[in-house]
Amino acid sequence: MLTGKKILLGVTGSIATYKTAYLIRELIKLEADVKVIMTSASTDFISPLTLSTLSKHPVAIDFIKNKNGEWENHVELGLWADLFIIAPATANTISKMAYGLCDNLLLASYLSARCPVWIAPAMDLDMFVHHTTKKNIQILEDHGVNIIEPTFGELASGLEGKGRMEEPEVIANQIDALLNQSSNLKGKKIIITGGPTYEAIDPVRFIGNYSSGKTGVILADECAKRGANVTLVLGPSNQKPKNSNIKVLRVNSAEEMFEAVKREWLQTDIGIFSAAVADYRVENISPKKIKKSSDSLTLNLVKNPDILLWTGQHKSNKQYLVGFALETDNEIENAQKKLVKKNLDLLILNSLNDKGAGFKHDTNKVTFVKPNNKLTHFELKPKTLMGIDIVNQIEKDLNE
Secondary structure (H helix, E strand, O other), X not given: OOOOOEXXXXXXXXXXXXXXXXXXXXXXXXXXXXXXXXXXXXXXXXXXXXXXXXXXXXXXXXXXXXXXXXXXXXHHHHXXXXXXXXXXXXXXXXXXXXXXXXXXXXXXXXXXXXXXXXXXXXXXXXXXXXXXXXXXHHHHHHOOOEEOOXXXXXXXXXXXXXXXXXXXXXXXXXXXXXXXXXXXXXXXXXXXXXXXXXXXXXXXXXEOOOOOOHHHHHHHHHHHHOOOEEEEEEOOOOOOOOOOOOEEEEOOOHHHHHHHHHHHHOXXXXXXXXXXXXXXXXXXXXXXXXXXXOOXXXXXXXXXXXXXXXXXHOOOOOOEEEEXXXXXXXXXXXXXXXXXXOOOOEEEEEXXXXXXXXXXXXXEOEEEEEOOOEEEEOOOEEHHHHHHHHHHHHHHHHHO
């Protein structure tokens, strides 16, 4: 059942639009709360009154609700939903979504949505297999949009092939499965480290790196979404999680991060250590700004505590530990050594040799390294999708 779940349904202009009425009925049977946004073109195929009656909510079509000039708030609609599904999704709307166009209320709501977004394409065979449509669908998939594949059958043109919108009952069952999926992370205590560390030289200078903290924040949100109790130890970063239930501990230096981890680790079930921790710090921090008095400056550096090594040494058989490695040469060999040395259950390897990977990108290309030399390679993808892959792997390992 979908009791209490909020579904935002986008409807575009297609001969398959008649199926929308049946989809709403299926969702209502599952006790979902359904609101509908229609494009102007879709109203030529089905009456807004029909969908309003079925959904028990006024249908939103334009940015202006009525003659009094009342505003239809697309931001509120986008934030309201637990799931936003566009069914049917035409080639035109898919193209606009792929390139961020925003010329109607449905598209504005899509750009405001923070929930999972699904589309159920519906179009003629040649339109669906056209290279531009295939490219646009791939762009949406890369951005995390779930595609409900159309089915094979007789089309409105009289042709037979792939392009029919999936049946409403099937779509409703898929939504039910997604929103009611059970996770073995529910109730688990998870600690995640993210971002860089800054090692002070004097009151105005520091040693640091280019880590943004995006990966740690993405992982924290994904784990929290699955019901885990998450503590995020975050170095200097402008990033922040969306989920307000995440406990965020802000730190600056490696020593501060180490102390935070030590306080939390013994009560933790899972550790995901994605932070880019500085290996060295300045031995003697100047209490005052160092003046430029000579042509050179010598700083004596000493080793920082190895947070991941300590955690692996203090890991019980009931705890699960994930580490990260950024390599530039002998990547696999170095990663396998690190996996063993630090007593990890999973190591996420990425290389600065891969274009689009590493720091300062919204994408990454990683390899999962596991005990017994098990490797899983992934293609370049958005960090949001990479985060889902990592958490899925953790769940899989826990199930085994």
